[in-house]
Amino acid sequence: MRRPPYRHRIATFNEGYAQSVPSPAPAPRVAALLAAGGGSRFAGPQHKLLADLNGAPVWQRSLANVLAAGFQHVLVVTGAVELDLPPAVIRCHNPEWASGQASSVQLAVAAAAQLGATALTIGLADQPFVPADAWRAVAEAPSECRIVVSVYDDAPGPNPVRLAADVWPLLPVTGDAGARDLIRDHPAWVCRVHSVGSAADIDTLEDLARWRSC
Secondary structure: OOOHHHHHHHHHHHHHHHHOOOOOOOOOEEEEEEEOOOOOOOOOOOOOOOOOEEEEEEEHHHHHHHOOOOOOEEEEEEOOOOOOOOOEEEEEOOOOHHHOOHHHHHHHHHHHHHHOOEEEEEEEEOOOOOHHHHHHHHHHOOEEEEEEEEEEEOOOEEEEEEEEHHHHHHHOOOOOOOOHHHHOHHHHEEEEEEEEOOOOOOOOOOHHHHHHHO
């Protein structure tokens, strides 16, 4: 029986080798919930994230929505107040929380990079009406979108917002701005995802009373 030509044998071997090499694992889908701020506008007897909202603290309602969205990793950036986080999340404590939101975003970005993420979806713990569907829709937007923001009733939320890794170095490192300036300065990079729910936040006692009555 004649053996196949040498070139054919090499080609067959290479094809078999290529099939045996596993494809690189996809980058993990990572979310970060920012829960570090002091909540100075809230005049209640406790921190606003601990305030009861129809049977559960504000932060727990926000976190439950993130956890239901199917991320491989969920980070919670804590700071001013201690939160009893479940084992399913990664705590990132920000000792510089009083310096502003930028430090919390930087902490989340560094943690996402360590996890091998190529994008990070960020939201706020004082926005408990952003549902899992909104988190999921932003996270699953086309990968070519460098920035993805959520839109509610045609008004940009913008949270949650997804930031591709190539824009992380452009984020502020100090101050109270997260991605706001980046979104404003680079509109061509922004993709908008229409979502259900609301980006309303709990900043004051009046906010809490209004949503408790709904």
